[in-house]
Amino acid sequence: MSDASYKFEKSGRTLMEQLFEPPAVGKMSLVAKIVAYTFLAIWSVFVLFPIYWVIITSFKDAAAVNQGPFYIPFVDFQPNLDAWRAQFNTDLHCDLSSILRQLYLLVHNSFVFVVSPVISLTPMEPQICKIYLAFTNSVVISIASTILCVTVGSMAAYALARIQYKPKFGNILVFVALIVAVIFATTYAGIPWWASSAVALALFFFLVRSIGRYFRMALGNGDILFWIISQRILPPIVVVIPVYVMFQAVGLLDTHLALIVLYAVANLPIVVWLMHDFFASLPIELEESAQLDGATRLGIFWEIVLPLTRPGLAATTLLILVLNWNEYLFAVFIATVKVQTMPIMVAAKNAGEKGVFWWEMCAVIVVMIIPVILMAILLTKFISRGVLQGAMKG
Amino acid sequence: MAGSPLRESWGEWIDRHSGTFFIAPAVTLILIFAIFPTFYSLVFAMSRVRFTGDGLKFRFVGFRNFAKQFFGNDQVHFLGRTEPVSILGMLVFAVIVVSVLVWLYRSRKITTWVGMLGRTVSAAMAIFLAWVLGASLLSGNSIGTIYTTLFYVIVGCGIQFVIGTGLAFLCSQPISGKNFFRVIFFIPLMVTPLGVGYAMKMVADVTKGPFEPLLSVIGLENWVWSVDPWSARFVMMVGDSWQWIPFIFICMLAALENVPRDHVEAAQVDGASSIQIFREITWPQIVPVAVTVLLIRAVEAFKIVDLPNIMTGGGPGSSTESMTLHSLYVWRANDIGTSAAIAYLLLILTVILCASFFNYVVIGQLRRAKE
Numbered sequence: 001m002s003d004a005s006y007k008f009e010k011s012g013r014t015l016m017e018q019l020f021e022p023p024a025v026g027k028m029s030l031v032a033k034i035v036a037y038t039f040l041a042i043w044s045v046f047v048l049f050p051i052y053w054v055i056i057t058s059f060k061d062a063a064a065v066n067q068g069p070f071y072i073p074f075v076d077f078q079p080n081l082d083a084w085r086a087q088f089n090t091d092l093h094c095d096l097s098s099i100l101r102q103l104y105l106l107v108h109n110s111f112v113f114v115v116s117p118v119i120s121l122t123p124m125e126p127q128i129c130k131i132y133l134a135f136t137n138s139v140v141i142s143i144a145s146t147i148l149c150v151t152v153g154s155m156a157a158y159a160l161a162r163i164q165y166k167p168k169f170g171n172i173l174v175f176v177a178l179i180v181a182v183i184f185a186t187t188y189a190g191i192p193w194w195a196s197s198a199v200a201l202a203l204f205f206f207l208v209r210s211i212g213r214y215f216r217m218a219l220g221n222g223d224i225l226f227w228i229i230s231q232r233i234l235p236p237i238v239v240v241i242p243v244y245v246m247f248q249a250v251g252l253l254d255t256h257l258a259l260i261v262l263y264a265v266a267n268l269p270i271v272v273w274l275m276h277d278f279f280a281s282l283p284i285e286l287e288e289s290a291q292l293d294g295a296t297r298l299g300i301f302w303e304i305v306l307p308l309t310r311p312g313l314a315a316t317t318l319l320i321l322v323l324n325w326n327e328y329l330f331a332v333f334i335a336t337v338k339v340q341t342m343p344i345m346v347a348a349k350n351a352g353e354k355g356v357f358w359w360e361m362c363a364v365i366v367v368m369i370i371p372v373i374l375m376a377i378l379l380t381k382f383i384s385r386g387v388l389q390g391a392m393k394g
Numbered sequence: 395m396a397g398s399p400l401r402e403s404w405g406e407w408i409d410r411h412s413g414t415f416f417i418a419p420a421v422t423l424i425l426i427f428a429i430f431p432t433f434y435s436l437v438f439a440m441s442r443v444r445f446t447g448d449g450l451k452f453r454f455v456g457f458r459n460f461a462k463q464f465f466g467n468d469q470v471h472f473l474g475r476t477e478p479v480s481i482l483g484m485l486v487f488a489v490i491v492v493s494v495l496v497w498l499y500r501s502r503k504i505t506t507w508v509g510m511l512g513r514t515v516s517a518a519m520a521i522f523l524a525w526v527l528g529a530s531l532l533s534g535n536s537i538g539t540i541y542t543t544l545f546y547v548i549v550g551c552g553i554q555f556v557i558g559t560g561l562a563f564l565c566s567q568p569i570s571g572k573n574f575f576r577v578i579f580f581i582p583l584m585v586t587p588l589g590v591g592y593a594m595k596m597v598a599d600v601t602k603g604p605f606e607p608l609l610s611v612i613g614l615e616n617w618v619w620s621v622d623p624w625s626a627r628f629v630m631m632v633g634d635s636w637q638w639i640p641f642i643f644i645c646m647l648a649a650l651e652n653v654p655r656d657h658v659e660a661a662q663v664d665g666a667s668s669i670q671i672f673r674e675i676t677w678p679q680i681v682p683v684a685v686t687v688l689l690i691r692a693v694e695a696f697k698i699v700d701l702p703n704i705m706t707g708g709g710p711g712s713s714t715e716s717m718t719l720h721s722l723y724v725w726r727a728n729d730i731g732t733s734a735a736i737a738y739l740l741l742i743l744t745v746i747l748c749a750s751f752f753n754y755v756v757i758g759q760l761r762r763a764k765e
Contacts, residue, residue, distance in 0.1 A: 028567055040564055043579065047581065069604045069606050152423060156416065159417045179429070188452060233745060235696060235718060239432060265428060272420065296409040347704070376577075377577055
């Protein structure tokens with residue numbers, strides 16, 4: 001294609017054609033372009049405006065918020081740091097070392113919890129600097145639960161993609177019946193929960209060994225996968241009330257461990273679903289040859305399979321991290337005082353006697369959403385490279 | 395044959411049972427924190443629960459907590475006001491019942507008895523929902539939390555799907571700056587829902603919010619959206635859409651970019667208009683992804699709680715309360731049994747509706763895509 005013919009075509013077009021006809025296959029006409037960019041620009045403004053509003057509100061003072069809308073800093077109103085100072089200065093113990101103290105407290109309290117059946121130590125009380133406390137709690141809980149969730153979930157996903165399971169339908173029925181028996185024994189007959197569950201567990205193994213061999217109907221890997229993924233349908237409000245009682249029974253209410261485990265379970269279906277796709281798309285020959293060389297399953301998983309799925313693993317981890325960071329409903333029930341996470345702290349700001357200090361709340365919201373926005377930008381990188389595409393195909 | 399069990403080392407023993415070790419943690423966690431509580435919740439829902447000094451006291455009350463939602467003093471809160479019934483409500487109810495029964499009758503030939511059982515459950519749910527719809531909304535009565543939740547799910551998914559797919563379609567066109575828009579449009583999905591709630595509350599504030607001058611220009615300076623049930627619900631949907639359109643957008647964009655370009659370009663050469671191309675080539679290829687994405691979105695939409703909790707606190711009255719929020723408020727009032735019953739009703743509603751959508755729509759589309 002020479003330059004000349006292109007020019008000729010362009011000059012030969014009438015005005016209407018220039019406006020409405022695309023200049024070439026795979027290009028857009030001028031009008032279509034203008035319409036597309038207008039819509040995209042409008043949507044960008046719609047998306048960014050609430051975030052912008054939160055950020056500028058955090059730099060307003062009471063007057064600038066209450067006297068009506070002011071839009072542009074330095075033009076409409078004079079920005080100041082009052083709201084930020086209120087978060088970081090007014091409370092006691094509010095310096096950066098309180099983060100370290102909070103982390104030490106976590107280690108100390110976990111140690112206390114682990115040895116508590118043997119030695120009784122007093123757990124440390126958190127010091128009062130709400131924003132550092134909440135931030136550290138959020139970071140620790142979301143990272144720990146992401147690690148737990150991704151590890152457990154990708155192991156299960158790998159196993160479901162590679163190993164054949166045949167759980168007997170009858171065994172599952174036995175298990176469900178035992179769960180129901182345990183529940184009735186503890187709630188209505190007053191038997192302690194640990195005794196009844198221990199008996200039920202022993203009974204289950206005994207029954208599976210003895211009558212389990214007579215059951216015929218078995219489920220396959222697809223059924224297990226569907227079962228795990230379908231857990232996502234379960235509304236959290238259904239489980240949170242019994243879970244509250246369960247944690248109360250073992251004395252884990254208002255602890256990091258409780259939230260870590262709960263968040264991990266809530267997001268397990270997503271991990272299994274996404275990771276199963278990655279594992280299933282790997283060529284099996286690599287693993288087979290490694291197996292011939294005498295590698296163990298765990299070795300294959302750790303040294304061959306996981307490095308191959310690194311982009312998918314990273315994207316999944318980021319997604320789970322964000323979901324954990326944002327979780328609210330479980331935290332409302334479980335985290336009452338000591339393990340307040342960022343969302344709970346923001347919600348607590350709403351309940352002031354002198355009305356809501358919107359500027360202070362906005363400062364906390366900004367602290368809360370900056371990490372997720374950074375993670376979102378990182379995550380789009382993965383998505384635009386097509387990492388999550390396989391799973392999106394359904 | 396690789397050595398007798400006696401000489402087997404720990405490592406070998408673990409390797410032989412690796413199948414169990416790989417899947418056991420996940421299954422155990424789900425059993426303890428999802429399956430067990432689901433059964434346990436049923437005990438709560440069928441009891442009157444009291445907090446006492448030495449733990450909880452259960453008193454079995456049967457299905458009274460459930461019956462209260464349908465016939466007793468919580469009926470208006472849960473189902474909505476169901477009388478008087480108008481002619482329109484009766485007509486719509488009759489039409490839906492007849493069509494559902496016809497569908498059930500005609501499907502008896504194409505499915506097994508298990509499928510028939512599932513279809514009967516779906517049909518029963520459809521008839522029940524049609525009755526509530528006819529008696530409350532179409533008769534001009536106030537609706538309860540069950541239809542507020544369904545409103546959030548259906549209207550929310552509808553709006554979000556249309557706008558999200560539209561944006562994805564625009565972004566899949568040959569325009570520059572695609573990656574910029576992709577990043578910008580993705581951000582709201584990741585922002586904490588609670589933060590979204592407060593941000594929307596501030597932006598939608600009618601006296602101090604940014605749109606206050608605009609409202610007074612069009613003569614609505616005394617209008618308060620949070621007083622009227624429907625405007626409050628629609629504002630809730632705006633916030634929800636702000637957060638969730640990115641999800642539809644990202645998924646549909648991936649689907650649209652998977653449509654082979656040469657098909658589209660060949661059609662363009664043949665002189666097909668863009669609407670024709672979209673309807674004949676693009677749409678059939680993205681339908682399987684579309685229904686899957688809608689299913690995932692609907693599953694999440696049933697759980698909506700943060701936005702109404704923050705923006706209106708469920709008000710005015712209880713008209714923006716979703717079922718999760720309803721349950722949460724009842725829990726706060728220390729009525730644990732009723733709270734668990736409402737949560738269980740939400741579970742039943744979600745499972746039946748999502749399973750119906752999955753079985754009758756999604757599976758068919760996925761199967762068609764594979765052919």
